[in-house]
Amino acid sequence: MLSLYTFILLIFGLAVVLDAKSSSGNSVLVILDPARRPDYSIFFDGLQEKGYDLTFRAPKDETPVLIQDDIPSFAHVVFFESDTKHFAKDITPQTLVELLSGKTNLLIALSQKQNLLTSFAPEFSLILPPPGSSLLSYFPERKENNSVVPIEVPSSSNIISAGTAPVWFSGVPFVLGNNPLIFPILNAPAESFAADAEGITPDALADAAEKGGEGLWAGSQLAVAAGFQTLGNARVAWLGGVELFSNEFAKKEISKGVKSGNQQAAADIAAWTFQESLVLRIDSTTHHLVNTSVPKEHYTINDVVEYIAQISRFNPNKGKWEPYSGINDLQLEFTMLDPHIRTALPPVPGSPGKYAVTLRVPDRHGVFKFVINHKRKGWTYLQSSTTVPVVPPRHDGYPRFLSAAWPYYAGAISTSLGFFVFSALYLAGDARETNLRKAKGAKAQ
Amino acid sequence: MKLLSPLLLLAAAVNASILTLQSPKFTIATKDGQQSRSEPISLAQKPSPLHLSQTDILKLTFQIVDKSSGNGVQPRQVFLRFYDEESGEEGIQPLRVASTGKVKFDLDMSKPPLSIPPTSTAPLEVSLFIGGSTTSTSYSPLKMDLFSLHIPASHPVPPHPDEASFHLLPEIEHTFRPDPKLPPTFISAVFAGAVIAAPWIVLLGLWFSLPSLPLPSLASPSILPFTLSIGAFEFLLYKYWVELKLGDVLFYGAILGGVTVFTGRTALRAVEQRRVGK
Numbered sequence: 001m002l003s004l005y006t007f008i009l010l011i012f013g014l015a016v017v018l019d020a021k022s023s024s025g026n027s028v029l030v031i032l033d034p035a036r037r038p039d040y041s042i043f044f045d046g047l048q049e050k051g052y053d054l055t056f057r058a059p060k061d062e063t064p065v066l067i068q069d070d071i072p073s074f075a076h077v078v079f080f081e082s083d084t085k086h087f088a089k090d091i092t093p094q095t096l097v098e099l100l101s102g103k104t105n106l107l108i109a110l111s112q113k114q115n116l117l118t119s120f121a122p123e124f125s126l127i128l129p130p131p132g133s134s135l136l137s138y139f140p141e142r143k144e145n146n147s148v149v150p151i152e153v154p155s156s157s158n159i160i161s162a163g164t165a166p167v168w169f170s171g172v173p174f175v176l177g178n179n180p181l182i183f184p185i186l187n188a189p190a191e192s193f194a195a196d197a198e199g200i201t202p203d204a205l206a207d208a209a210e211k212g213g214e215g216l217w218a219g220s221q222l223a224v225a226a227g228f229q230t231l232g233n234a235r236v237a238w239l240g241g242v243e244l245f246s247n248e249f250a251k252k253e254i255s256k257g258v259k260s261g262n263q264q265a266a267a268d269i270a271a272w273t274f275q276e277s278l279v280l281r282i283d284s285t286t287h288h289l290v291n292t293s294v295p296k297e298h299y300t301i302n303d304v305v306e307y308i309a310q311i312s313r314f315n316p317n318k319g320k321w322e323p324y325s326g327i328n329d330l331q332l333e334f335t336m337l338d339p340h341i342r343t344a345l346p347p348v349p350g351s352p353g354k355y356a357v358t359l360r361v362p363d364r365h366g367v368f369k370f371v372i373n374h375k376r377k378g379w380t381y382l383q384s385s386t387t388v389p390v391v392p393p394r395h396d397g398y399p400r401f402l403s404a405a406w407p408y409y410a411g412a413i414s415t416s417l418g419f420f421v422f423s424a425l426y427l428a429g430d431a432r433e434t435n436l437r438k439a440k441g442a443k444a445q
Numbered sequence: 446m447k448l449l450s451p452l453l454l455l456a457a458a459v460n461a462s463i464l465t466l467q468s469p470k471f472t473i474a475t476k477d478g479q480q481s482r483s484e485p486i487s488l489a490q491k492p493s494p495l496h497l498s499q500t501d502i503l504k505l506t507f508q509i510v511d512k513s514s515g516n517g518v519q520p521r522q523v524f525l526r527f528y529d530e531e532s533g534e535e536g537i538q539p540l541r542v543a544s545t546g547k548v549k550f551d552l553d554m555s556k557p558p559l560s561i562p563p564t565s566t567a568p569l570e571v572s573l574f575i576g577g578s579t580t581s582t583s584y585s586p587l588k589m590d591l592f593s594l595h596i597p598a599s600h601p602v603p604p605h606p607d608e609a610s611f612h613l614l615p616e617i618e619h620t621f622r623p624d625p626k627l628p629p630t631f632i633s634a635v636f637a638g639a640v641i642a643a644p645w646i647v648l649l650g651l652w653f654s655l656p657s658l659p660l661p662s663l664a665s666p667s668i669l670p671f672t673l674s675i676g677a678f679e680f681l682l683y684k685y686w687v688e689l690k691l692g693d694v695l696f697y698g699a700i701l702g703g704v705t706v707f708t709g710r711t712a713l714r715a716v717e718q719r720r721v722g723k
Contacts, residue, residue, distance in 0.1 A: 138522055138576025138586040141461060146577070178605045190526060190535065191574045191588065200521045201579065205539035209560060216560075218537040219526065302621070329613045342617040362619040375611050400687055403630045406637035414641050416679045418648070424672045427712055428663035 021050045023314040023321075024103065024275040025075025028052050029066070031059055031091070032080040040080065043245045043266050052076075052274070059084040059091070066095050072102040076274050079108040080242045085115050093120045100234040107273045109242035110172050124228045125177030126238055129194040129217040135173040135224060135240065136200070137192035147197055150254055151186055151224060153261055158278060158378055159185050159227065160268045165261035168249040171241015173222040181230065183377040184223035185237070185269060193218035225269060233380050237273040272378070276316035280324065280380045283310040283353070287370060287386065290358055298389040300397060301363040307332055307370055308356045309345060309384065323353025330382075332357055333371040336390075340364065345372065365392045461583045462511060464518060464575055469507035471592070476500050476555070486591055494568055494593040502553045503594075509546035509575060511582070517546030520584065521577030525550065527562055527569040527594070534562035554596060563602045568593040662715070671712035674705040 028047065034056060037044070048054060055064060055074070059081040064073060067090070077099060093116055096106065110117055114131045121128055137149045153164045173188045194217035195205065209216040224240040243249055250263040271277045288295050290304045299305055309332075313324035325347035334341040340362045348354040361368075368390050374382040401409060469486040473495065481501070484492055497503055505525075509518050519542050527536040538560040540548050552558070562569070571594050576586035627633075662668045678701060685694045 139574065139588060141585045178602075178608070180605050180608045180611045190528070191524070191576065191586070193522070193524070193537070200577065202519070202521065202523050202539060202542040205522070205524075206541045209537075209539050209558075216537065216539060218524065218539075219535045221535050331614060331616075333617075339617050340619045342614060344616070360619075360621075363621050364619075373610065377611060396690070402627065403633045404627045406630075406633040407640045410637035411640045413683070414644065416682070418644070420672075420676050420679055423675050424663065425658075425660065427668045427672055427716065428660040428665075429658060 021316050021319055022052070022075065022274045022276050023279045023316075024105070026051055026053050027074045028054050028076045028078060028274070029064065029074040030054055030056050030078040030080060031087075032056060032078075033058055033084075036080075039246050039248070040242075042247045042250045042263055043270070046263070046267050047270065059087050062088055062090070065090050067098060067102070072099050072104040074104060076105045076107070079106065079117065080245070083111045083113055083115075085113065087116060092116065093123070096120060097123075100230050100236065101232060103232060103234045105234055105273050105275060106236045107239070107270060108236065109239040109245070110174075111241070112172055121174070121238065124236065124238065125179035125182050126226065127175040127177060128172060129174070130196075132196050133194045133217070134171060134197060135169065135188055135192050135222070136195055136197060137189055139189065139191035149189065149192055150260075151189060153265060154187065157185065159272045160261075160265050164264045164268070165258055166254050167244065167261045167265045168252055168254070169224050169241060170243045170249075171224065171239070173217055173224050173240050174226070174238070175217060175221065176223055176226055180375075180377070182226055182228045184226050185272075186223065186225040186265070187220050188222035188224050190220040192222070194222070227272060227378060229378075229381065231381065235273050235275065237269050239269070271316065275380075276314065278379045279314035280327075280382055281312055281314075281321065282372065282382055282384050283312050283321075285309045285370065285372070285384050285386055287388065296388075298391050299361050300391055300393050301361055301365055303361045304358060305361055306356060306358045307345070308354060309372060310353050311355060311382070312353055325352050325354070327355070327374070329376075330355055330372065330374050332359075333373070334359060334362070334368055335371050336364065336366045336368045339371070340368070361390055365390050461585045462513065464509055464520065464584045464587045465512040466587075466589075467508040467510045467515075469591075470505075471495070472504040473497065474502050474504065476502070488589060491590060492592050494595055496595045497552070497554050497597075499554055499597050502551055505548075505550045505552070505591075507548055509542065509548065511584075517544070518582075518584065519544050519546055519579050520575050521579060522574060522586075523548060524574040525560075525591075526572045526574060527560065528572070529562055529564060529567055529569055531567035532563075532565060534564070536560040536562040557596075561596070561599075563599045564596055565598050565601075568595045570594075662719075665715070667715035668712045670708040671705070674701060674708050677701055678705065 030044070032040075037056060044054060057064060066073060066077065099106065108117060110121060110128070112132055112134055118128055118131070134147050135149055136146045138146060140150070142150070148168055148170045150166045151169045152166045153160050155162060167186070169186070173192070173194050176182050176184060193205070195208075205216060225244070226238045228236040228238065230236070239245075244262060245266045246262075249260060250266070252260050252262075254260040268277070285308065286295055287305055287307045289299070290306050309330075311324050311327065311330075312321040313326070314320075315322045327347065330345040330347075332341075332343055332345040333339040341359055343357055343359060345355045345357050348356050366389070368388055370384075370386040370388065372382055372384040466486075466488065469488070470484070471486060471492075472480055472483040474480045482495070486492065486507075495503065509520060509523070510516060511518050523540040523542050525538040525540060527538070529535070538550070538558060540550050542548050552561075570590065571592055572588065572590045574586070574588050576584075578584045678698075681689075681694065681697055681701060685691075689697075
């Protein structure tokens with residue numbers, strides 16, 4: 001009976017594993033008031049269908065904790081409860097940073113009210129408008145409130161799938177600082193601006209603009225959803241408003257008979273945040289002398305070396321890593337303090353996932369590194385470093401016969417040969433000398 | 446464009462009063478008040494691009510009126526948008542509107558407003574957004590492209606120091622030291638030949654000038670092994686130069702040395718006997 005039970009457990013376990021769709025784990029903690037949970041059921045059901053394991057926690061609940069014994073308890077954390085002023089005591093900016101260092105991904109929705117998230121956001125180079133303001137737009141003319149803004153999905157986006165219908169948005173826009181780790185996922189429309197919904201007058205807006213560089217939040221440089229990827233490859237998605245994920249907006253028509261793209265956009269943003277899409281990894285790197293296959297512990301200056309990297313991309317549909325040859329701007333550096341060589345590391349046609357380049361080792365000896373440091377916005381950063389010492393040739397590593405020294409070799413060989421011939425003749429010769437001397441002696445007498 | 450159509454459909458769904466601009470006009474003047482260009486803005490056709498120098502002032506005036514009644518309207522949002530299509534940089538300048546709907550905007554290039562985005566040589570596309578109304582009547586928002594504007598290029602924005610690592614970096618090639626120069630091989634060969642030939646010509650000449658030397662024991666079993674061991678030593682030294690390591694040389698040398706001591710004793714004893722013993 002016990003064995004049957006174990007068997008069922010095993011089958012169940014296998015099913016869970018097969019369902020896995022994220023490359024970094026399926027446990028998700030959603031911080032949300034239970035009463036508001038049905039408002040986002042389309043989004044949550046979508047996640048559960050994909051195989052995510054959702055745990056809900058009201059913002060003031062003490063459990064389940066975010067970090068247990070210094071180890072993050074969940075692979076992903078979703079902050080939908082952004083209107084709350086006070087959170088449970090383990091939800092602090094410090095814990096959130098610790099979560100990111102522990103490679104936990106965060107999906108954070110901001111609100112107009114000030115709380116820990118609005119003070120946390122500037123750490124990610126998000127510049128928020130004054131509290132109480134939200135994104136407004138009179139364009140296009142529509143029945144909805146001015147603060148419910150339709151936003152087109154940029155066609156160049158690699159996070160939200162192409163062909164997604166415009167999405168409804170309501171919430172806070174933000175300006176992105178020039179930190180390269182952050183990038184916009186959805187930009188506000190050019191005609192929109194951030195203001196307190198009441199009391200907008202042209203003079204008030206003009207006054208705001210004159211206040212300084214950050215006086216007026218307006219135009220398409222504003223973002224309403226932004227992605228931030230830490231150097232440790234943890235991902236944070238910042239959303240200007242949680243309504244983007246709501247059932248209300250998902251069902252709302254963007255125009256007669258056309259459903260809004262909210263459901264798709266929400267799923268795509270979550271897929272990026274939860275390490276499903278645009279996830280890469282370096283499987284292996286190796287190097288060897290050209291025409292050999294065994295890596296050397298060190299190389300001699302001027303050696304011709306081949307460097308090979310194997311790269312995979314996560315396929316969320318199959319839940320598997322697959323060789324990926326689609327990176328066309330990968331670069332390899334050979335560095336000692338500074339790069340001595342920086343060259344393209346192109347994919348090898350015919351072998352999926354393999355990138356290779358042949359280079360001549362510089363004529364400087366020292367401790368070098370093969371470095372791959374590939375960072376592109378939205379994609380996992382690829383980083384690899386392999387240390388190899390480069391040494392000058394050994395005493396017997398030089399050519400033995402230089403043309404300039406031919407006379408010296410000739411002289412040495414000639415002398416050796418002469419010695420050998422002399423020895424042979426001396427040993428083989430008859431004792432003629434004594435005879436000669438005798439003959440001489442006889443003459444003298 | 447495909448994506449835009451749902452938004453346009455959406456726009457068509459609502460009926461509201463329509464706004465229009467009355468006597469829109471721009472003037473380019475220098476600091477001392479000299480007008481270099483002054484034209485009414487046609488909403489149907491964009492004027493030829495405007496060029497502003499460092500000292501010019503662009504004056505823009507118009508009145509926002511209700512199209513049907515002709516009364517002045519004060520909307521909530523009157524924005525000028527400066528957009529650089531090449532770099533994607535954008536600046537929004539809110540305009541002040543009198544309650545009669547009159548708008549007057551001066552762009553003084555000697556003191557450009559903060560809303561002007563950083564520019565290069567590409568022109569800025571200037572458009573006007575008018576939306577909302579302070580009165581109870583609702584108006585359709587109005588959006589129009591006014592003109593292209595060339596202004597002096599600004600200083601480029603300093604990028605974040607890490608920004609470069611997010612793009613393709615310039616390739617670096619190592620400059621190798623040039624190969625050491627060697628004299629022509631022909632000269633080396635001539636001198637090598639000379640080094641070999643000179644002593645041997647003298648030696649062989651002397652050799653042949655002598656009466657023939659008898660070599661009775663060249664192949665004698667007591668002498669030949671010693672001659673060969675001496676030859677083997679020479680060969681070992683040659684191999685040492687070409688490929689062998691010191692350890693190998695000492696090893697082979699020790700073996701060969703033992704053999705040579707033995708063959709040497711035998712050979713020298715034979716010579717001694719021949720010379721003295723007889």
